[in-house]
Amino acid sequence: MSDPVLIWSYLAQGPLLWLTATLLAYLAGDALSKATGRQSWANPVLIAVILLALLLMATGTDYATYFEGAQFVHFMLGPATVALALPLYDNLPRLRPAALPMLAGLVAGSGVAVVSALLIARAFGIDGTVLASLAPKSTTAPVAIGIAEKLGGQPTLTAALVLLTGIFGAIIVTPLLNAMRIRDWRARGLAVGVAAHGIGTARAFQVNATAGAFSGIGMGLNAVLTAVIAPLALRLLGG
């Protein structure tokens, strides 16, 4: 029989192990989410991330090694974003009459996301690089990183803050908007796309196709608007 240490050192080198682990962790998270009837606290991304983080710690694997395997999954974010064109196309008849409400929801959600994040963080004495990294946290990761870099933020910190925002938004959207008695799927979807980008959009698709389509639109429009709002807000509030 071969030495288990040799087998491990072989696996630790290639992408196979961590690619497989990522898929299995997601399947476990998705199964748990389904078993709870898609309860929002059982977020599949959150569960998979926790499982993988524990596994990385237990095996003493660093993130760079993990990402070598997981990058194939990460790459699929791009094509999946392009695929959002289909629900957008399907909902075109719904879109035109909703232009004004969408604009209102977008401006309110986007503005509040940036300004309130900066105000709260400043109240805790956060400034400089960290504040600049926080400003674009509600937009989709590639845009947020680009904005943060221009503002003097730190790209890796921004990516982590964006992900935490998405997971938190996806978890609270259902109970929060139920408590507010907002029943319009278009309003619910757009709001979660603006506040919690793609992870919020993934949650919206779990619940309702119209909400998913409006969430994808909210995410796309907010990427543009935050690029304009974040530098202005940081200049005014960055002190």
Place this chain on the structure above:
Amino acid sequence: MIRMLAIILGFQLVGEVASRALGLPLPGPVLGLVLLALACILRPALAEAIRPTASGLLSHLSLFFVPAGVGIVAHWDLLRVQGLGLAVAIMGSTALALAAGAWAFSVVARLTGTEDRQALKDQGRE
């Protein structure tokens, strides 16, 4: 399946090149999304052709965020330094933004008379 994936990747590629060449604030995939939606409007047959592949990708949208999500752990020390302030800022501002966005949408929909009975949650249950 492979052909449809090639089409979707092709739109992403065009979006990526256009975004960089023109210095647009939109990232390549988002521009690809817009272009693909326009192409579907011009040729409805395209929408039906890519439907199975696109739906397959979208039904597992959550999966694609997992590798980046694990990155939170890699930056744990960085996050812990100003952990409380960042946590309150993220949770507070995300909840406020969700509430503000959904509320503004609903109010303007009511004011402009553009409510959509088909798009109501728990339709007919009350």
